[in-house]
Amino acid sequence: MEKIEMGELIAGGLARALELMAVAAYTAIKFGDRNTIKMAAMGSDELETISEFCFSLGDMSPLAARDGRALQSMVKEPFAMLVIGDTRKSDLNYNCGACGYSTCAELNRAEMVEALTSNGPFCMFKAINLHMAANAAAAAAWRLGLQCRVFGTFGFAAKAMESMPDIDTAVAVAVSAAKNDPFFDRHKYWTNDYWDEIFRKEFPTFVRGFIGAVEE
């Protein structure tokens, strides 16, 4: 056996861990014994596209902008992203009513409403199957000792940028083998002034005065 340097060990281990995460997501417990999820690992080009898209949302979604900014830094270290997507129509025949329609046939006949984030209306149990798979992938990564987090923002961005074709929503599981856990502190990209500004905008009840107080 030839000598393998540490960097190659880390990169190779991360790639193999990604495969194990995909297997765990694939075999995760699902409703109706349906395995309709689609998975793909994002390449460097897709990661750059997703990062730029999230950052471009800016004031529309400060959380997505922050995640996009973080992704630009995370790709400089060993990093990988598994995107899991699914389609919205239901063949489960549960007729449970969670989507707002009494039967699955009504849901499937309903006109699709397109949006950048997701296409709806979406079958609730298929959404749960999708997130069960994401949870299984994240748990597998955690057991392997990787730094890991589930991202809705990157999943929506992957769907918007059509990184995976023919899906109606997606969720992303990001894994990293960086020197420091990049998911431990995701607020470092905001200055104190920007944090105050966003906090005042997004959580007005925390900074508002008494009821009836005059707003400046």
Added chain:
Amino acid sequence: MSREKAQKQFEDDRKEAVHIASRLLLASGTTSPRVGGVGECTMHILEDECTIEELCQEIEKMAAEKESWDFFKKDAAALRDADAIMLVTSLRSLTDPSDINCNLCGYLTCDYMRKADKLERVPGVAYTGPLCAFRATNISYAVGGIVGQARQLGIDHGIFWSAGAAAMRMGILPRNTGFALAVGISVTEKSPFRDVPPRSDEINERTMNDRIIRRLWPQFRSIYS
């Protein structure tokens, strides 16, 4: 220790193992990921046999309401053999959309979704949607945490949405519960949730006992009278 006491000790310890395991599963379900870290899922443990029986009877009532819910009868038969049932709820999916505007519900923005008419609570409707799918999928991570820990501990488990819907009907879950699932757990030599034979709702130990009682009851009655 006598032989009879040793057998009873085993049965008591098995029930104690279920008691401990259900709490550990609750812990794992609580620490699994949540959207925004918001704790909007609760978990409730049913361990009493009578409560489980009441839940199973409610499941069987729902099985009669719709043809597509016919599999509820098998769910009820399996859950009767469960040692404990963990009910997992999503509290804010019914009344409080997540303000993400993700369009999973098909209403484009959360403001439109708030104004949408809900389905009525009538027989044949399990969940009064439209629910906020972004909120309700939190339950996936809670249930995933329970299932992951159950596998680690070697506890037999099965996920049932029929029991969650029946628990909502019974009113034993918190107010404004929009969505609920149930995880049955079992500490026995044979899992009641996997590899069950066909028609397990019609042919099982309880139905056999019921048939014997019905067949022999006239003889018993004549003897006693």
